[in-house]
Amino acid sequence: MSNIKLHDSQIRQIKDICASYGNKPGELINVLHTTQGVFGYLPEEVQREIAKNLNIPVAKVYGVVTFYSFFTMKPKGEHAISLCLGTACYVRGAEGVLDELKKQLGIEVGQVTPDGKFSLDCLRCVGACGLAPVVLIGDKVYGRLDPSKVKEILANYR
Amino acid sequence: METIKLTIDNTPVETEKGTTIYQAAKKVGINIPALCYMNLEHLGIKNCPGACRICVVDVAGRRNLAPSCSTACMEGMVVKTNTPRVLNARKTVMELILSDHPKDCLICPANGQCELQALAATLGVREIHAVENAAVSTYRKDASPSLKRDMDKCIMCRRCETMCNDVQTVGALSAINRGFMAVVSPAFEQDLINSPCTFCGQCVAVCPTGALTEVDDTPKVIRALADPTKTVVVQTAPAVRAALGEEFGLKPGTRVTGKMAAALRRLGFDKVFDTDFAADLTIMEEGTELLTRLSKFLGGDKSVRLPIMTSCCPAWVNFFETYYPEMLDVPSTAKSPQQMFGAIAKTYFADKMKVNRKDLVVVSVMPCLAKKYECQRNEFKVDGNPDVDYAISTRELAHLIKMANIDFNSLPDEDFDQPLGESTGAAVIFGTTGGVIEAAVRTAYEIFTGKKLDKIDFTELRGLEGIRTASIDFNGTMINIGIAHQLGNARKLLDGIRSGMYNFHAIEIMACPGGCIGGAGQPYHHGHSEIISARHNAIYKEDEEKTIRKSHENPYIIKLYEEFLGKPMSEMSHHLLHTHYFDKHKV
Numbered sequence: 001m002s003n004i005k006l007h008d009s010q011i012r013q014i015k016d017i018c019a020s021y022g023n024k025p026g027e028l029i030n031v032l033h034t035t036q037g038v039f040g041y042l043p044e045e046v047q048r049e050i051a052k053n054l055n056i057p058v059a060k061v062y063g064v065v066t067f068y069s070f071f072t073m074k075p076k077g078e079h080a081i082s083l084c085l086g087t088a089c090y091v092r093g094a095e096g097v098l099d100e101l102k103k104q105l106g107i108e109v110g111q112v113t114p115d116g117k118f119s120l121d122c123l124r125c126v127g128a129c130g131l132a133p134v135v136l137i138g139d140k141v142y143g144r145l146d147p148s149k150v151k152e153i154l155a156n157y158r
Numbered sequence: 159m160e161t162i163k164l165t166i167d168n169t170p171v172e173t174e175k176g177t178t179i180y181q182a183a184k185k186v187g188i189n190i191p192a193l194c195y196m197n198l199e200h201l202g203i204k205n206c207p208g209a210c211r212i213c214v215v216d217v218a219g220r221r222n223l224a225p226s227c228s229t230a231c232m233e234g235m236v237v238k239t240n241t242p243r244v245l246n247a248r249k250t251v252m253e254l255i256l257s258d259h260p261k262d263c264l265i266c267p268a269n270g271q272c273e274l275q276a277l278a279a280t281l282g283v284r285e286i287h288a289v290e291n292a293a294v295s296t297y298r299k300d301a302s303p304s305l306k307r308d309m310d311k312c313i314m315c316r317r318c319e320t321m322c323n324d325v326q327t328v329g330a331l332s333a334i335n336r337g338f339m340a341v342v343s344p345a346f347e348q349d350l351i352n353s354p355c356t357f358c359g360q361c362v363a364v365c366p367t368g369a370l371t372e373v374d375d376t377p378k379v380i381r382a383l384a385d386p387t388k389t390v391v392v393q394t395a396p397a398v399r400a401a402l403g404e405e406f407g408l409k410p411g412t413r414v415t416g417k418m419a420a421a422l423r424r425l426g427f428d429k430v431f432d433t434d435f436a437a438d439l440t441i442m443e444e445g446t447e448l449l450t451r452l453s454k455f456l457g458g459d460k461s462v463r464l465p466i467m468t469s470c471c472p473a474w475v476n477f478f479e480t481y482y483p484e485m486l487d488v489p490s491t492a493k494s495p496q497q498m499f500g501a502i503a504k505t506y507f508a509d510k511m512k513v514n515r516k517d518l519v520v521v522s523v524m525p526c527l528a529k530k531y532e533c534q535r536n537e538f539k540v541d542g543n544p545d546v547d548y549a550i551s552t553r554e555l556a557h558l559i560k561m562a563n564i565d566f567n568s569l570p571d572e573d574f575d576q577p578l579g580e581s582t583g584a585a586v587i588f589g590t591t592g593g594v595i596e597a598a599v600r601t602a603y604e605i606f607t608g609k610k611l612d613k614i615d616f617t618e619l620r621g622l623e624g625i626r627t628a629s630i631d632f633n634g635t636m637i638n639i640g641i642a643h644q645l646g647n648a649r650k651l652l653d654g655i656r657s658g659m660y661n662f663h664a665i666e667i668m669a670c671p672g673g674c675i676g677g678a679g680q681p682y683h684h685g686h687s688e689i690i691s692a693r694h695n696a697i698y699k700e701d702e703e704k705t706i707r708k709s710h711e712n713p714y715i716i717k718l719y720e721e722f723l724g725k726p727m728s729e730m731s732h733h734l735l736h737t738h739y740f741d742k743h744k745v
Contacts, residue, residue: 044346
């Protein structure tokens with residue numbers, strides 16, 4: 001059992017999201033997508049609630065959540081940092097940017113800073129190869145990076 | 159019916175439109191190998207994700223090889239199932255599967271029964287062209303009282319997922335993760351015991367490898383048999399005698415009741431008893447309960463909960479405790495035959511033998527894996543001592559017999575011991591779907607009407623369709639009966655009752671396909687559902703040949719009530735032979 005207890009208002013939110021997709025089992029991915037958009041992540045209790053509303057086994061929900069790397073069961077930071085490690089970004093020095101991000105934040109990939117401000121993840125190609133190497137912070141795109149620019153960018157969010 | 163013509167390996171084939179290449183080939187004696195594909199035609203169960211690609215064939219004019227399990231036949235198709243290209247592809251697929259599979263076949267519980275192992279042998283795989291010393295992905299193991307999961311051996315065929323979700327609607331197992339870490343697991347990688355698993359074991363029954371197996375209780379039985387301070391008795395469920403022979407090369411449907419009794423005696427059991435005796439006892443209790451509820455209901459008492467439901471099947475009990483907790487007072491309170499036997503053995507029989515219950519070991523041989531869980535339930539223990547100590551499967555019994563160097567096929571036919579070995583035809587048919595309710599009807603009819611049955615066989619209750627209904631004329635009162643096997647069908651039946659579609663007085667539910675004959679502890683059918691049909695017929699043949707075919711006429715049952723229990727539903731019966739159920743609803 002997870003140790004997160006959902007508030008009634010959160011349960012209602014999930015109910016509404018599921019209902020907005022007609023409570024159809026076939027809409028599971030859309031429901032998960034929207035729910036993650038609201039909660040930031042998909043903890044166990046949230047998945048159980050979705051399973052209940054769509055009337056499908058929770059094992060199936062968990063199966064989908066663990067299949068797609070987009071879905072996460074860990075909370076993200078207030079500012080979710082996603083570094084592209086696609087081919088173009090990689091050859092133009094994304095690894096150096098990654099090392100600097102880790103150093104500045106003091107966390108590894110997949111972790112959240114103790115103050116909950118930042119989380120760090122890697123992804124493959126955001127479709128902005130011309131700007132390589134690219135980092136996303138929240139919805140904002142930072143391109144043509146090199147390690148020396150990292151500190152300055154992070155300062156905007158501290 | 160529209161038919162199409164094609165050739166497979168130069169053999170002309172005419173087949174119904176919509177048939178797959180795999181099915182069409184089978185018709186003309188060409189058995190294309192397959193791994194994920196499984197079709198239990200007699201039971202309407204099919205797994206066809208097209209995942210493993212072992213069954214690929216060459217179709218003239220097609221660029222790539224076609225998966226025969228999921229490619230429909232077309233007019234004029236020219237199919238080759240064994241060209242060098244096909245054989246090469248199959249072997250490569252096999253190598254890739256084996257490259258991430260443990261190589262511990264010699265000590266694997268599936269050794270000799272593994273479809274992956276057999277196929278590797280057929281394809282002649284002699285080396286695996288993988289990166290040297292590449293690590294095989296490993297995964298946490300999980301053991302419940304009934305089933306074990308060793309996902310290192312999972313090949314993602316999805317058969318278990320189909321059984322758990324589509325057939326049984328239990329929803330305990332799903333494919334999770336991706337790539338090398340892809341396995342089948344309960345939600346949040348919980349242990350099975352914390353999942354909605356009913357321990358029906360149908361995942362084990364279809365697993366092609368050693369990924370899902372039963373808990374092996376044979377070492378405990380061997381130890382008990384060797385302990386001079388213990389009196390060890392055994393009971394065998396009705397369905398075991400219709401399947402055990404398969405483990406010794408006998409034709410499916412061969413009845414081996416006498417040889418089984420002889421083998422158990424040679425294994426060293428002090429008494430060889432029969433669960434069938436307890437099945438007769440179940441009918442006395444459950445039948446009486448049915449009649450009591452029915453009389454009240456017909457007398458106008460609307461507080462009576464109907465339909466009464468059978469409670470013999472432990473996976474079904476787990477199922478309604480998990481999914482229908484609001485109906486806990488609806489099923490019969492009668493314990494299952496296994497547990498009735500244990501309760502009587504450790505009281506009535508122990509007293510007769512002047513043995514302390516602690517020194518009496520009750521072993522049951524069951525076609526079932528859920529029975530392992532059932533006998534460990536706390537309500538079936540007295541001061542921590544279980545009524546049934548160990549439940550082993552039909553397969554485990556076969557293993558014990560082989561280990562003990564017993565030549566099963568040359569054994570003489572022997573009888574069960576008394577007083578707990580006598581049974582009627584009504585008890586035998588417990589082993590197949592529809593049997594429990596037919597046995598109950600045979601007794602309830604005679605008690606209710608006070609008349610002798612002209613015809614003992616209620617063929618309207620028989621068959622292998624998933625849901626069956628019938629109305630039986632109890633001398634002017636029509637009794638409506640529903641029967642379901644496989645938990646998905648049970649769910650449909652229950653939902654039908656809720657919605658008012660059905661109006662039953664009594665229903666029988668068995669979790670496994672075909673009832674206990676298709677139980678997860680039976681010899682593996684390896685996808686051949688005709689084996690289940692053969693066992694089904696064997697059970698009715700056994701019934702036909704019994705001199706006594708109604709439970710209430712079993713002389714030892716009559717004696718048990720005279721000497722010990724009083725009458726059905728007496729205080730003593732309630733104490734020993736009835737139980738209650740628990741809300742196991744999981745959010």
